[in-house]
Amino acid sequence: MSLHTPPSDHDTTQRLVKFAHACLAQGHTIDAIFLYQQGVYHASNHFDLPTDELQIPMLWQQLADQKINLMLCVTAAEKRGLDIKHTNVFNVAGLAEFAMLASDADKWIQFK
Template identity: 60%
Template sequence: MASFVLSLHSSPSHSNSVINLVQFANTCLQQDHEIKAIFLYQDAVWHASSNFMIPTDEYQFTAQWHTLSDAAIPLLLCVTAAEKRGLDLSSCSPFQVAGLAEFAMTAATADKWVQFK
């Protein structure tokens, strides 16, 4: 089976990107592929904000992040992008703070890197 690293680059207001990423990740898991990590980069770091409120009639991506984390997929948050946007790095669970170097090393060990923008 193949191993994947996924990266998300768009903000929560672009819900199609996160929906596509979640569907792709779930399909990979159902087919016994490995997801080595999901990396949030650029405006995607807003997904880790504890101050982000989602109306109940909209896609609940926060619950999806917890489900992916529960499936033992590391959810990595770009530290530089998060600091640039003023995110509180002490309260970004279920995400782990990581740098581009860590992401690059993880991506280098995967068969495929798939970006969602």
């Protein structure tokens, strides 16, 4: 899977998370979720969300707890000024690494 939208797009974020949990509940595996383009902002350390808003870091932690490799595109992150040394639950990776994973997968789903 890949996510291309920023954290402010709550609908897309929630669709991805619900889809991932549904896949896992049905016995499927998810090798990786790749944050790309504006999606890299999900790895930002600058979230200060009120308690009544969607708790995006908690959603990602839940997926990481399921042993899903959460990947952050290093190039997209650097272009947007993210600190790639402090990425919380995300692993810094290159687009080529994600392309290799996607080519081995039987399905790849983009959330835009």
